[in-house]
Amino acid sequence: MMFKHLFKLIWNKKKQNFLLMTEMLFSFLVLFAVFTLLVYYYDNYKKPMGFEYQNVWVISYNNAYQTKNADSLNNYYGILRKSIKAMPEVRELSFCSFNTPFSNNMSQGRVTYHKKEFYHMNFYTADDSYQATMNMQVLEGRWFNKTDVVAKDKPIVINSDTKEQLFGKGTAVGQLIVNGDDKDKMMRVIGVVQSIKVKGDYAPAGLGLYQRADTGSLRWFGKIMVQVVPGVSAAFEGRLYKTMANYMKDSNIEIEHLTNKRTSINYFTLIPMIVLSIVGGFLVINVALGLFGVLWYNINQRRGEIGLRRAVGASGNAVSSQLIYESMILATLSLIVGSFFAVQFPLLNVFDLSAGIYISAMLLAIIFIYLLVFVCSLYPGRQAAAIYPAVALHEE
């Protein structure tokens, strides 16, 4: 009954309320966008990194030693591995493909499992010591070792995201996955490792599978991951650099620390996030001030009406809550329209984000708008409650 009456009041001032509602609607959409991004980043952030990057360095080299002879190739890198491993500061090292963590390099392909295709699968190639170098967590099965040379189907290790997508709760070890849709390229899962967030703290790990490095891979490899003991000096790094440069005379060598690479890749997600939050914050303040101003003015306009209500016995609280209800109904109406637009994102799967992220963002935006409207109508409502019927009616 009361709501019906309030609707009538709103309808009577539809022109002015329409503008207010449009403003609330746009605020909701902006907040929805900002919250979607924040929730998405937070969702990724709270997942584990998947490995220990603190003491891991990446050595990049190019124009590597070329030979047709597999033995001398193995020998060449064997000596390099030994001479680096011999340094007391080095704990472990591993040769691997270009798509190292926190770099911009990617190598993606497609796999098929049970006739279902999975795109954007990251293909990593790494040797037997990779898991130890990176301190990766093996969740199921094992990492590669020497016995894999004789395996009939190509052995692979998959990350936990891939396991979840392909096998759900079931066991992954022993399953066969097809590389592309070529039936001859069967790969057998021998282990599952915790996914590594290769694109930094705020980005998803993505699907990934590891292939075992063989002699052929040494021809195109260009990265060595090195785990060093904590707290080594720049002098050691200089020595390591010289060792590499003197051994691989034709190569350009670069040593980078994963800690620095992580900071700089996080930068690229953090900066847009900070800019958007500042812009979003400014818009909210702007809208709040506007809302406050308009509501406040409205109350001054309706002094007569409010005075009359007070005179016929409405309490101060009743008057102020009526005004708050009115603005809440306005907010609800615009939120219904806004939610209609927002809900299209998970329904049409616009940006390939999970529905949960959109829904949490929507809820957050709705709560935020309600809070905003509530706070903005609180003071004008109080002011209305303080109107003395005698004064207000005397003015009329």
Added chain:
Amino acid sequence: MLKNYFKIAIAVLRRRKFFTFISLFGISFTLTILLVLTSFIDKVVGDSYPDRKRDRSLYVTRLQESGKDGQSSSTPSYYFLTHFVGSLKTPVKLGISTSFAGTNTYVNNKKLAVNYKYTNADYWDIMEYDFIEGKAFNKLQIDNADKVAVISEDMKSEYFGDIPSVIGKYIEADNVKYRVIGVVKNVPITSYNLYSDIYLPYTVSKNDYKKGRGYLGDFTAVMLASSTTDVPRMSDEYDAMMRRIPMESKEYNKMSSHAESYFRSYVNTGNDNMSGVTIVLIIITIFVLLVTVLPTLNLVNINITRIMERSSEIGVRKAFGASSGTLVYQFLVENIILTLLGGLIGVVLSFIAIQVINSFHLIPNLVLSINFTVLGIGLLVCFFFGLLSGVYPAWRMSKLNVVTALKAQ
């Protein structure tokens, strides 16, 4: 008349200080955001250091080859650029350089990350780097494969410390000693095709670029036309060349590469089906809409409130014969005065914001500034704002019935 409107506007602004504050806050902050954005874009793609001959240059930064089994897209190779692009008639100069790559050097037990770039001699003729001291390497030094280097100001101070001249001194990078022959003013990393810490002759590269015959490689090129009128001809000649040259291998059946203006090459996505220019424009449009729609709506709301408050004044003026047009005009003028005032505050705020952003050194050597382009855009935005947020309320006001307006009192 205008003077009168101005006086009234100021009086109205002072009467309702809170509303004035809300309006000014919205206008000035929106303008600040837009100005900082403009200044950033202007700096990143509009700054013409060191390629001051941009208007008669075209850039080749991508080559895409596609076949039925997939596609590869990369910077072109030295062979591709010298053999095919080098044969074009229109360009008077062809500057070739590698994309910058990283290496390290260790000096006084300190590690320095160094980005290096190999270039040919024409590169230095096209680019107008500001030399703090020394000069660039010439064709003879390149042919002799002299181990000489041009370094950036930052590199100079990081490697050699605070000394006046470093010409003739040796810098070690990538385990090789190079003789410094020039020091240039820094280029921010956002000009990623021109940025580097050390510039070296391509002939001293450890990689023998002259050997391969593949089309994809590490190089980009800048073609210089003799005048701006020759630029379209140069582009046409490049496209004709692309149609003529044979496929690199049987795997591919389509090949595409363009000689583009600086901006187009800057936002090139490496994929022909996805124009970088369109993407950038869409992103900017969405962002600008996002930050302007809400404040405009807010302003319209506030303006209506303001006007309704003045209904008695309007009623009196109407009763004495002022036409709707005059009133609308007056209100628009008032609103534009308000927005310009907000704009003024916005410019001041932008100055402060830009100083703060600069002091963070988010991107080394990228110093944002407000110039006339940025200010002009700001003024235009203000004007637009003023009109946009004033038209609807003014229209509502002119519809006001004299009798009701006067009765409200």
